[in-house]
Amino acid sequence: MEFLQFKNLLFEKAKITGFDECEIYFSDGESISISVYEGEVEKYNLAKSFGLSFRGKINNKMGYSYTEILDEAAIDMLVNSAKSSANLIENDDETFIYVGDKTYSEVKTYSKELEDIDPGKMIDLALDLEKEAKNYSEKVVNINGCKISYSSSNYGIYNTKGLELNNKGNILTSYVVPVVQDESGKNDGVGYVVASSLDEVKPREMAAQGVEEALSKLGGKSIPSGNYKTIIYNEAMVQLLETFAGTFSGDAAQKGLSLLKGKEGQMIASPIVTIVDDPLMEGGLASAPFDDESVATFTKELVYEGKLNTLLHNLKTAHKQGVKSTGNGFKASYASSVSVSESNLYLRKGEKSFENLMSDIGEGVIITDLAGLHSGANTVSGDFSLAAKGFYVENGKKTFPVEQITLAGNYFDLLKNIVDLGNDLKFPMSNVGSPSVIVTGLSIAGK
Structure with a gap:
């Protein structure tokens, strides 16, 4: 069945069944991945995928369902499954089918x-x-x-309010x-x-x-435990920002899972720290002109010069807090429900080269690699204790690689203790980016 015919029949069936309003979200993609080993193709994967999710509001409850097939049987299944799931909802959270925004920004996501x-x-x-x-x-x-x-x-997203x-x-x-x-x-x-x-x-x-x-990294060795002047290299800082990105979620805050709850307007970081969520970034891995609730996306400074401006919101969390959605209602896949997540999140760069940062600390440690982030980082309290690697710095120059050390601290304290920023902003195959930073207050355990 053609997509538009399927959409029209689905909306008609839903209305007859009692849905007040409804929406479909579809995703159609393909991928090619090639791995080689010892001069030969080891794996060649060609995959195509299609999926469509349906959600509708009935008796003030939102029901969900999804399919990978477009036929008449799928229409009946989607409507009946969504109605059944709506009947199982016991909370009174208000849910929305969004009418859409007047304008949407242009963003280059296709080459x-x-x-x-x-x-x-x-x-x-x-x-x-x-x-x-x-x-x-x-x-x-x-x-x-x-x-x-x-x-x-x-x-794409289509709804019964005329949005396409x-x-x-x-x-x-x-x-x-x-x-x-x-x-x-x-x-x-x-x-x-x-x-x-x-x-x-x-x-x-x-x-x-x-x-x-x-x-x-060859010839690495441990160093004595202590407090060192520390540079966190851009890729290692990205690892920390990725791990704790959920602290900016309005949903996490409302559930008591973020220490940033209620801190809008307060200083939560060093005055030189600005953290940006930019869904309109050209070439960004998470760039999009609209989120998965059809809200127009826009660039926002979550933290500006150390002050928390806003958390990230979808329609539901924004309504609970009495604010406007930040356009961060995204799905993990077509079959998932909408949650709150960042787009292209990054720490705004400074002006100093990496060489300048090393010169400034004189003697200390560069942290380049972190391990154990899933088990060694508490995303609620911010505490972390992580296996680390890097380099020792003397007289402003790298001298030898460092390994077999543990870096410990608190993420929220780290944001407050950033004293300088490099100009080497990097997104290492990630939607999260950072420059290298000089930070105080971290503990290093070695030999």
């Missing part, structure tokens, strides 16, 4: 250069990438992963993980790219990135 992408060229690039990584240094002993992936999607929204996006990513070894042991590194065309995948540069990172 024409990636249309009709050639899988053969993808394979050649992946093979070249592995070869370049192996040949870059005689210390490369293995490749832990070498992959190139393409995905595209078309999604559509958006499409596509992305190309690639990475290589070379392993190096010498008498001191083994280490790995990662070379990667997020691209809008095949020309942006440059095997030699990616191999150099991954191998040089791995080589820099």
Whole structure:
């Protein structure tokens, strides 16, 4: 059955059944992923997917259902399942089918250069990438992963209030993980790219990135426990921001799961800290002109110069707090219910180069890698104790790699104790970004 015919019949059936208003959300996508090993294609996956979710309001309750098939039987199933699920709801939370906004911003989420992408060229690039990584240094002993992936999607929202929204996006990513070894042991590194065309995948540069990172970690050793002047490298800071991103959720705050509850207008970070949620960022992995409730998205400073301006909201949490939705009502998939989540979240960069940051601390530690974030970080209290790696700094220069240490502190204290920001803002294959930062008050446990 054609999509528009299905939509019209579904809405008609829902109205007859007693639904006051309803909405459909659909997602249609395809992906290609290619992994290579030892000069051969190890895995080639081509996948296509389609899914449609239906939600409708009946007796002031919102019911949900979903399907992957568009036929008459699916229409009956969607309506009946949504009605049944609505009858099971016991809370009195008000729910909404949004009428839509007058205007929606334009945001580039689709690259024409990636249309009709050639899988053969993808394979050649992946093979070249592995070869370049192996040949870059005689210390490369293995490749832990070498992959190139393409995905595209078309999604949209239609409702009985006359709203019709559509958006499409596509992305190309690639990475290589070379392993190096010498008498001191083994280490790995990662070379990667997020691209809008095949020309942006440059095997030699990616191999150099991954191998040089791995080589820099060789010969690592622990250091005595203590309090050190500390730089958290951009990629490690991204790990912390990702882990604690949920603290900015209005839903988490209303459930008592965020210490930021009720702190709008208060200083929660250093005056040099500004944290932005930007769904309109060109090339952002989470960019979108509207959220999954059809609310127009916009760029917002969650924290501006240390002060908490707003939490993130969908329609339900915004209504509870008596504010406007921030356009952060998103689904994990077409089959999921709407929750609150960030788009492209980042800590705004400063003006200093990484070399300037090292010069400023003189002697101290750079933290480049964190492990154990799922078990070693309490997202409610903010406390964390994490295995870490990095480098020791003397006279403003890296001297030797550091490993077998534990970094401990509190996320909310960390935000207050950021004393300087680098200009090296980075989104490492993530929708979360950060520059490197100098921070005080962290404890390092070593030998």
